[in-house]
Amino acid sequence: MMNSGRHFSTHMVVTIVIMTTISILILSAALFFYFNNRLDTEFNEKLAAHTGTVELVLKRRLDHLNSRLRDLSHNNTIRVTMMLGVTSQLEEHIGNLYPEQRGVHFFVRCAVDEDIHPSLDVVLPPVILSHVGSGTSRAEVYYDQGGSRKLLWLLSMQVMRRTEQMGTAFCLYDMIQDQELWNEIRSKVHGTVFIRIPDGHIDLMTGAVASPQADNAAITKLKGFDNLFYLLPLDNLKLQKTKFLILIASVSTVVLVLSLAISIGLLGQMNLPLQEMTLKAIRISKGERDTLFDETGGYVEFTQLSRAFNIMLTKLSEAEEKSRYGELFENVDDAVYIVDGQGNILEANEEIYSQLGYTHDDFLQLNRTSFLPADDAAVLLDHGCRGRKITLETSHITAHGQIIPVEVSGKAISYRGNTVILNVARDITERKTAEGALRESEERFRTAFENAAVGMLLIRLDGSFMRINMYFCEMLGFSEGELRGKKTTDIIYSDDVAVSERHHQRLMSDHVSSVWLEHRFVHKSGDIVWGVVSSSLVHDINNRPLYIVSHVQDVTDRRRAEEEKRRLEHRLRRAQKMEALGTLAGGVAHDLNNVLSGTVTYPELLLMQLPEGSALRKPLLTIQKSGEKAAAIVQDLLTLARRGVATTEVVNLNDIISDYFKTPEFERLKYFHPHVEVELYLDDTLLNIMGSPVHLSKTVMNLVSNAAEAMPNGGTIVVSTGNCYIDRPVTGYDDVKEGDYVTMTILDHGIGISSNDLDRIFEPFYTKKVMGRSGTGLGMAVVWGTVKDHNGYINVTSIEDSGTVFTLYFPVTEERLSRIRTDLAVDDYRGRGQTVLVVDDIVEQREIATMMLSRLGYEVTSVSSGEKAIEYVKKNKVDLVLLDMIMDPGIDGLETYRRMLVVNPCQKAIIVSGFSENERAREAQQLGAGAYVRKPYLMESIGLAIKSELERKQGRLQCSSPQS
Incomplete structure (x- = not known):
């Protein structure tokens, strides 16, 4: 019967293998033809996508160059420099704004001299030069003197000044040198771009000459680019087809092997149960008591034998369990007790009931809720009943009500044939005391850290932040989350990073207890924040460095105050210097103006008396012009003196x-x-x-x-x-x-x-x-x-x-511009015999004013002080007073005019001085005085001022008591 069984099983295995082989061959052939066509379709789609990508990258690059060329042609600095003809600055501007890079060279050709700026470093072939100025843009291939191949694009654009062409801007682009372009193409496609030339093809991505084989690659022309082609090798497609063929063959082989294995498995099905029982019996003999026999087999004999073995194993396990738990209860220092599913105590060691103050018998009468908090007892019981291990921190309650912190581990076990829960409880009173002290210490540190009046940082050895307090966050405007993960170098001002790192290395290597440094941080807003940083290295018990503690004091206000102090001191010194110079200049200017009166005025009076052809006119004009220039210099001094x-x-x-x-x-x-x-x-x-x-x-x-x-x-x-x-x-x-x-x-x-x-x-x-x-x-x-x-x-x-x-x-002012008057003749400001009183403390000034006003047709009287002028107007009617503002000794012009108004509230006057118009002169004008005339006198200026004041209506004067 055994020989017949073997023969049938062998026949069954051979039949299954043959049928499986035929099915696999048919299915494999169909799959191969289907996926072969699918791979060809995907390759063609990939070729089209790659071609479009390459066309887009090339077009975007040329569009970018055209955009930069347009910017160059419209650049105002370039156009102004071309217009000025400053070639060196033109070349410098182009070199700075449009530097040569990625095979691109920008240059301009001026319309005036037709020179190229900046000059080209390469000698271009005639076919390229023929396009200069033509306005065309195309590519040409040529070999330079070194034998290198170049693919040149020439782009051009006119540089205009309104409607006039100032020149032409060019962009010479060697596409082969643009490695960033080819790197971008390589990152997006797997093929290559080439151009056809008479002696073969140039691979533009490598610069090499090649002759692509049509049977090894797919070639397609790039739209919009003459002579440019995209080549995608067929190697990958062929490799995929080969891999797929190998895959089908491998799967078929695996299926065949599995079929053979299944057949053999069926053959051994009869022997398997007996072999399994034999092996288990051997393991039991070696002490593996947890082994069980399967009682659910399909064969009755095997089931009965397995049940007998299991009963024997159960008896052996109970005996060993009783011995093992007895040793556990007696030989451990922890409290051990066993409870059933209702929480009743089944067994306990001496440690637990003596700890809680019970006798052995009294303790066995308790339920676990008698010495455990109800909630914790429920959790331990629930996990035990579910067969889950659990470790829980809870407390034991003694017979006298004392609380003992414990850590209880619970586990479901088999005890005397029943599932029970074994609990092991360890007294953790000392650990809890230590943890409490640690928490208190950490809380004190946290409070001090967070509420410190300075920035406090915990920094890892690599410079990254472990912890940052609120003061430091507010100091730099960041949140703690924004700073976490950053390094100190990320927030230190770039110029101070090197110094900070040197101090860090010193702290790590020189065995110093602390380092001190003042440097700049960068606020979140970009502002600079100054800080004084004190850092110390923290070690573990083995003296290994753990982390760095840093204290940061914000000294920005102090630094700003120091800088502001320096700036204000500089401005104060400058102001004091200018004030001293102005005071000196004002005094000198006043005296010089009085001296220059003769130099400016006498030539003018003499010129009025000389005929046009007189030989004396030229030297007199020279004297007059020299005096006017000197007066202009005096005016500069007055500008410094008065600042108004x-x-x-x-x-x-x-x-x-x-x-x-x-x-x-x-x-x-x-x-x-x-x-x-x-x-x-x-x-x-x-x-x-x-x-x-x-x-x-x-x-x-x-x-x-x-x-x-x-x-x-x-x-x-x-x-x-x-x-x-x-x-x-x-x-x-x-x-x-x-x-x-x-x-x-x-x-x-x-x-x-x-x-x-x-x-x-x-x-x-x-x-x-x-x-x-x-x-x-x-x-x-x-x-x-x-x-x-x-x-x-x-x-x-x-x-x-x-x-x-x-x-x-x-x-800006919103007032409208008044029209400028034309030059006046002497008759336009000549007087009509009105009386004028000249008041001046310098005799030369009185004589000059008297001569000029007499020449202009006025009846002139002069006095040397304000007191004499007041006495004169008390006795005589005067149409106008020519009043010097500064007179020494005696009263000045303002006080003189005040007292004159007491005598004649409608007295007209004009103010003259060799100094600048000051507050006292303006106060005199508020009292009713007319124009302010600066010495040295000019015929036209004083004549117009007097005539204007005499023609002014009385209603404009303050014909009332003068202000005190």
Whole structure:
């Protein structure tokens, strides 16, 4: 029977294997043909997607170059530099703004000289050069002198100035050198891009010459790019087909093997139960008492035998269990007790009932809820009944009500044939006491850490934050979550990182107890925060470093206060210096004006008496002009002395600038600087300002003169105006008044101003220009004073050997511009015999005024003091008083006029002085005095002032008691 059984099983196995093999071969063939076609379709779709990706990347690159070329052609700096013909600056601007990179070279070709700037470093073939200026954009392949292949694109765009072409901007692009382009393509596709040439094909991604084989790759033409093709190798497709074929073969083989194994398994089914029982019996003999026999088999004999073995094993296990638990109860220091499913005590060792104050018998009468909290007892019982292990911190309650903290471990076991729960309880009183002390210590540390009046940090050894207190978070504007995970170097100012890291290394390696450092942090807003950092290294019990504790004190306010103190001290020293110079200048100017009266006035009087052809006219004119120039210098001194514009009116800076370029001063400037040119860019919509035309004109003259002096080899000065709105401080000022402003910018390309000299250029008498014809050293001080007097601001930027830009800001006025009068003849301001009283303490001034006014047709009387003038008007009627403001000794002009008004409340007067208009002069005008005339006298200015005052109606005077 055994031989017959073996024969049938073998026949069954062979039949199953043959049927399985035929089915697998048919299914494998169908799967192979289906997936082969599917792989071909996916490859073609991939080829189309790759082609589109490459076309998109190439087009985006060329579009980017065209965009940059358009920016270059519209760049105002480039156009102004081309217009000026400054090739070195043109090349520098292009080099800085459009540097050569990724095979791209930007250059321009000026329409005037047809030169290329900057010059090309490569020699281009004629086929490329033929496109320069043609406006076309195409690619050509050529070999340079070194034999390297290049694929060149030439892009061009006209540079226009309004409707005039100034030149052409070009972009020369070697696509082969653009490795970033090919790296981008490589990251997106797996093929290559090539171009056809007469001797083969150039792989643009490697620069090599190759001849792609049609049977090894798929080739497609790139749309929009002549001669450019995309090649995708077929190796991957072939590899996938091969892998799939191998997969089908492998699966088929596995299925066949499994079929054979199943057949063999069926054969051994009869022998398996007996072999299993034999093995279990061997394990039991070796002491494995937990082994059980399966009583659910299909064979009755095997089931009965398994049941007999299980009964025997149960008896053996109970005997061993009783012995084992007896040893456990007696040989452990922990409290051990066993409970049933209702919580009743079944067994316990001496440790538990003696700990709780019970006898053995009394303890066995208890339920677990008698010495455990009810909730904890329920949890332990629930987990035990479910067969789950549990460890729980709870407490035992003694017979006397004392609480003992314990850690109870519970586990379901089999005991005397029943499922019970074994509990082992360990007294944790000492551990709880230690944990409480630790928690209290940690709480004290946490409170001190969080509420510290300084920043406190716990820093890992790698520099990352472990813990940050609230003070430090608020100090830098971050939340603790934003700082967690960052490193200290992430929030330290970049210039201070190296110093901080050196201190960190010193703390780690030099065995110092602490380090101290003051450095800058970066606030979340970007502001700088100064902090004093004290750091210490914390070690474990083995003296191994654990982490760093740092204390950070915010000293930003102190640093700002120190900086503000230095700044204010500097400003105070400068103000004191300017005040001293102004006081000195004011006193000198007053005396000089009186001295210059004769130099300016007498030539004018003499010229009125000489015929046009007299030989004396020229020297007299020279004397007069020299006196006027000296008076102008005195006026500069007065500007320094008083810091206030004498007269203001509505002006337009465009008119001031245009008028200056028509003056003899500008002609003299051109004579000394023949190679300097000036270009004006004046805004036609420029708003008006309130100002002094004389001071503003002198400001323009000083700035243009300085710009010319800064260009000894010639160049172009650019003067421009415009309107702007200011809502933030100008460089060099703490704050500005927000509003509309008119700007005047004067730019030169000269030698520039060093950083050391830049802070001193506005100091009086400070100059580094040519001796003999470069002025008095007051020019820039006058500019500063004028801008300040006009409530404006001035900003200076300069680069040595590149040039300087002065930008002046003046507040706008809404008042309308009045028309400028035409030149007047003497008859227009001649008098008609009115009486004039001249009051002056200097005899020369009285004589000059008397001669001039007599020449103008007035009856003139002069006195030498205010007291004499008052006595004179008491006895004589005077149409007008010419009153000097400063007289010594005796009363001054203001007091004289007050007392005259007591005599004649309607007395007319005009104010004259060699000093600037001051508060006392304005107070006299408030009392009723007329215009203010500055010495030295000019015929026209004093004549117009007197005539205007005499023609003024009495109603405008304060014909009442004068103010006390």
